[in-house]
Amino acid sequence: MRNIKLTIEYDGSRYQGWSRLGKGESTNTISNKILEVIRRMTDEDVELFCGARTEVGVHAYGQVANFRTNTQMKDYEIQHYLNRYLPMDIAVVSVEDVPERFHAQLNARSKVYIYRATISDVPSVFDFKYTFHCFRRPDMDAMRQAARLLTGRHDFRNFSTVKHNKSTEREIYRIDIYDDGEEMQITLHADDFLHNMQRSIVGTLLDIGFGTRRPEDITAVFDGAQAASAPCDPKGMYLQEVRYE
Structure with a gap:
C-alpha cells in the first residue's frame, strides 16, 4: 500500500475549518471536500491525516496531509485529478510518495x-x-x-x-x-x-x-x-x- 503526501493551499473563507466534529459537526470542511474526490478517484474508503487542523475561516499556503491507497496512478496523475475536481479555492500544490511510517500529524515538529x-x-x-x-x-x-x-x-x-x-x-x-x-x-x-x-x-x-x-x-x-x-x-x-x- 502506498502512502501519499499532499501539500495543499486553500482559501478557508467559506469552510468550517479543516474538519469539524462533535457539537458543530459539518461536512462543509476542507478535509471533506478533498476526501470526496480521493474516494471517487481511488474507489477506496481512505482516511486523511493533516499537519494542522486549521480553524473556521483560516487559510493555508502550505497544509500537509497524507493518505494510504492501492491506486497505481502516477503522482502527477493524482495531482491533476484532484485539481480538476476540487473546488477552485482548494489546490494541491504537490503530490509525492513517502515512506509508510510518515504521518502528517504525528510526525509534525x-x-x-x-x-x-x-x-x-x-x-x-x-x-x-x-x-x-x-x-x-x-x-x-x-x-x-x-x-x-x-x-x-x-x-x-x-x-x-x-x-x-x-x-x-x-x-x-x-x-x-x-x-x-x-x-x-x-x-x-x-x-x-x-x-x-x-x-x-x-x-x-x-x-x-x-x-x-x-x-x-x-x-x-x-x-x-x-x-x-x-x-x-x-x-x-x-x-x-x-x-x-
Missing part, C-alpha cells in the same frame, strides 16, 4: 502561522477579503515587547478555547512583527498550537498595539489574573508551513 494586516490609510478593495485592516497604525514596539514575553515554553491554556487536552504547555520559538509601510505581518513559529491559540495571541497583540492593553498584560493572562483578548479576525490568518525536521 513545528508549525508556522502568519497574520496579515494592512496599515495603509485606505484599505485595499482587492485585499480586504484576505487581510485585516488596521484603521490606525499600531505601536509595533509595544507589540514586540509583548511578543518577547510570549516566546519560550509556557502553559497557553488561557490563550486558547481548548476544553479537553492532556497538556496545554506549548513552546513558541519566535514571533516576528514586520511591516513595509502598507502591510504588517505577524509570524508565529511554535512546536504546536492549541485550539484558537494563534488567533487569541494575535488578538491580544493587536490590542496592545492599539493601546487598549499593556505589554505586561501577557504575564497577567498567563497567571489567570486577566483574560486574553478576543481572537483576531480569521480572514488574515494563514498556515504558512508545517515542518517535519
Whole structure:
C-alpha cells in the first residue's frame, strides 16, 4: 500500500475549518471536500491525516496531509485529478510518495502561522477579503515587547478555547512583527498550537498595539489574573508551513 503526501493551499473563507466534529459537526470542511474526490478517484474508503487542523475561516499556503491507497496512478496523475475536481479555492500544490511510517500529524515538529494586516490609510478593495485592516497604525514596539514575553515554553491554556487536552504547555520559538509601510505581518513559529491559540495571541497583540492593553498584560493572562483578548479576525490568518525536521 502506498502512502501519499499532499501539500495543499486553500482559501478557508467559506469552510468550517479543516474538519469539524462533535457539537458543530459539518461536512462543509476542507478535509471533506478533498476526501470526496480521493474516494471517487481511488474507489477506496481512505482516511486523511493533516499537519494542522486549521480553524473556521483560516487559510493555508502550505497544509500537509497524507493518505494510504492501492491506486497505481502516477503522482502527477493524482495531482491533476484532484485539481480538476476540487473546488477552485482548494489546490494541491504537490503530490509525492513517502515512506509508510510518515504521518502528517504525528510526525509534525513545528508549525508556522502568519497574520496579515494592512496599515495603509485606505484599505485595499482587492485585499480586504484576505487581510485585516488596521484603521490606525499600531505601536509595533509595544507589540514586540509583548511578543518577547510570549516566546519560550509556557502553559497557553488561557490563550486558547481548548476544553479537553492532556497538556496545554506549548513552546513558541519566535514571533516576528514586520511591516513595509502598507502591510504588517505577524509570524508565529511554535512546536504546536492549541485550539484558537494563534488567533487569541494575535488578538491580544493587536490590542496592545492599539493601546487598549499593556505589554505586561501577557504575564497577567498567563497567571489567570486577566483574560486574553478576543481572537483576531480569521480572514488574515494563514498556515504558512508545517515542518517535519
